[in-house]
Amino acid sequence: MNLEQNLTAALTQSPEGKAEEAWPADAHLHQPPEASQLLLPEHSSCLAVKTYLRMCGLPFLDRISDNAEFMSPGGRLTHLPVLRLGPVKTFAEFEPIVAQVEAMQAGHSLGSWMSEDRRDDVRCLVNYVENVFTLAEIHMSFVDAVNYQRYTAPRSGAAHPWPLSVLRRMAKQKEALRILKVYQWQDMDNDQVLHEVGVCVGTLIGQLEEQQPEEGYLCGARPCALDALVFGHVAAILTTKLPNMELAEVLATYPRLLAHCRRIDGSLFGGKLLSGEEPEELA
Incomplete structure (x- = not known):
């Protein structure tokens, strides 16, 4: 169809x-x-x-x-x-x-070419990657003092006038810290967060290296939800100008992953996202 x-x-x-x-x-x-x-x-x-x-x-x-x-x-x-x-x-x-x-x-569906067992494996990977990347992004946005003061705090209340902007900023920070506590990330320092990201990326690199030929995707010759998720996180991290860019610097040490994301960028967004240009709207 x-x-x-x-x-x-x-x-x-x-x-x-x-x-x-x-x-x-x-x-x-x-x-x-x-x-x-x-x-x-x-x-x-x-x-x-x-x-x-x-x-x-x-x-x-x-x-x-x-x-x-x-x-x-x-x-x-x-x-x-x-x-x-x-x-x-x-x-x-x-x-x-x-x-x-x-x-x-x-x-x-996008992953219908895979067996049911393989789709279950991909769902587990999606959940793992989503947790690690999102928790790392939340940590670097709300716990890292420089990022919070100069980037996160001003944006958190930007949609509202004072004093509602202050209340909204406090509420978002409280919710972010609650999420980190639920997943036991609240006491991590930046080095520990970056280590968790490195372990996760290592898993993704392993997935890529299993594919033949090299231009394959994370789970085979065709793309799946995991490819979309990884691209979304990697592209956002690389193109978001935070005061502390440690997260982007860690990803920059994995050329195999970056090459994979550049191929997706080229095929879906005309190569404009990772170059900083505005992609065409999907009609």
């Missing part, structure tokens, strides 16, 4: 016998303004979702909304981006959005 059929058919059947739901023509992806409000972990999540939807060939409209986080139905880590499918269905964060797309596309 091609994309045009997906948009015009109300309900179809996959080869596996599962019902497929049509992708709506008015799918909207909401996020706060990138230039003034979006924080690093939120940027990574938004970019990962956009990359995944582009890999799936599913059209969506970007919507910049000051109140995007308040539109969110919830989530574990960032609550963003918010994907609205029609007038009722709303989803937030990478993993729930991927699960919804897979449910709608059934036998034609």
Whole structure:
């Protein structure tokens, strides 16, 4: 089934016998303004979702909304981006959005070429990579004093007038520290955080080195959700100008991973994301 059929058919059947739901023509992806409000972990999540939807060939409209986080139905880590499918269905964060797309596309989803056991392995990897990268981004945004004072704090309350801006900034910091405590990252220093990222990247490099030929993706000859997630985090970290760029400096020591992300950037965004240019909007 091609994309045009997906948009015009109300309900179809996959080869596996599962019902497929049509992708709506008015799918909207909401996020706060990138230039003034979006924080690093939120940027990574938004970019990962956009990359995944582009890999799936599913059209969506970007919507910049000051109140995007308040539109969110919830989530574990960032609550963003918010994907609205029609007038009722709303989803937030990478993993729930991927699960919804897979449910709608059934036998034609991005990872349908893999066995069920392999898809389960990929879901575990996605969860692991999402946790490590997002927690590292939260830590570097809220715990690192220089990043917090000069980058995170000004953005956290930017959508609101004083004194609401101060209250919102305090609330976001409290929520970030709560998340770090849940995952037992609250007492880590920067070196420990960077070590965890290095271990995670080592796992990803191992995945890439297993693929033949070298231009393969993380789990085989075709892309999957893991590729989109990794690209979203790596591209966001490399292109977000924090006062303390230690996280980006660590990633820069892994040329194999950077080459993989540059190929995705070239195929989906015209090579403009990692070069700092503005990619064309997906129609």
